[in-house]
Amino acid sequence: MKTILITGAGSGLGSELAKHWANEGHHIIAVGRTKKKLESICRHIEQENKMCTIFQCDISNPEEVSCLVKKMVDNRLEIDLLVNNAGIGTFGPLESLMISDIHDVIDTNVKGTIFTTQAFLPMLKEKKGRIMNIISTAGLKGKNHETVYVASKYAVRGFTESLWKELEGTGVSATAVYMGGMNTPFWSESDHIADSTRLKSASDKAKQIIEEDMGQKEIFIDS
Ligand SMILES: NC(=O)c1ccc[n+]([C@@H]2O[C@H](COP(=O)([O-])OP(=O)(O)OC[C@H]3O[C@@H](n4cnc5c(N)ncnc54)[C@H](OP(=O)(O)O)[C@@H]3O)[C@@H](O)[C@H]2O)c1
Structure with a gap:
């Protein structure tokens, strides 16, 4: 049994990864900003007699991330796998994007991933653990009306590839996905995608990620 911390575990891909990994017998640490969403996922997992623990945390706030690590240590919880999944988007022509949304996307997708990874590295080094960064095809090629989102995902790709070098010899590995x-609440505030219900389900994507994951550096799902 491994202990797997998933950021953004309250909905979409994060919640589906949580359910599938929990079914395999792993202990899930579900992290996100909204307690109700995390409680609902954990209830589902616990009904199957599997283990789930929740921690509320805004990953874009480094003090909250430090506090999360402290609470974990206080509860004698150590993780084997950190899944940096929490992410948001802002879409449309660049001139139309709100400055506050640009900050939010970079703060969550880029800085949130960096703060969380930095804070958990000492624990991961001790456990010879792993990092999995959920990126997107937006980290592979530019897309129309996705400038800031794509920039954030390219940043996470660069961060991950640099971790490969920096973590050589430490026993910690990093995987870019x-x-x-996917049809998730990610699209609910946006009309960038005409009909998100036609996208694949997060459950299928979660299953595919888990099936493909052999600890390699990169996982490509239908890209
Ligand atoms: N949906 C797609 O088509 C698609 C495609 C490729 C890649 N992705 C990537 O997949 C990942 C998961 O997205 P999703 O589609 O599953 O969307 P989602 O359902 O909206 O899930 C994102 C989760 O992140 C949490 N979150 C957002 N900001 C946070 C913060 N500052 N601190 C902690 N948690 C935060 C949200 O919960 P709270 O608001 O409660 O915190 C939410 O549960 C993202 O990185 C996204 O970029 C999505």
Whole structure:
């Protein structure tokens, strides 16, 4: 049994990864900003007699991330796998994007991933653990009306590839996951995608990621 911390575990891909890994017998640490969403996922997992623990944390706030690590240590919880999944988007022509949304996307997708990884590295080094960064095909090629989102995902790709070098010899490895669109609440505030219900389900994508994951550096799902 491994202990797997998933950021953004309250909905979409994060919640599906949580359910599938929990079914395999792993202990899930579900992290996100909204307690109700995390509680609902954990209830589902616990009904199957599997283990789930929740921690509320805004990953874009480094103090909250430090506090999360402290609470984990206080509860004698150590992780084997950190899944940096939490992410948001802002879409449309660049001139139309709100400055506050640009900050939010970079703060969550880029800085949130960096703060969380930095804070958990000492624990991961001790456990010879792993990092999995959920990127997107937006980390592989430019896309129309996705400038800031694509920039954020290229940043996470660069961060991950640099971790490969920096973590050589430490026993910690990092995996970048690239996949296409999914039907999740990610699209609920946006009309960038005409009909998100036509996208693949997050459950299928989660299953595919888990099946393909052999600890390699990159996982490509339908990209
Ligand atoms: N949907 C797609 O088509 C698609 C395609 C490729 C890649 N992706 C990537 O897949 C990942 C998961 O997205 P999804 O589609 O599953 O969307 P989602 O359902 O909206 O899930 C994102 C989760 O992240 C959490 N979150 C957002 N900001 C946070 C913060 N500052 N701190 C902690 N948690 C935060 C949200 O919960 P709270 O608001 O409660 O915190 C939410 O549960 C993202 O990185 C996204 O970029 C999505």
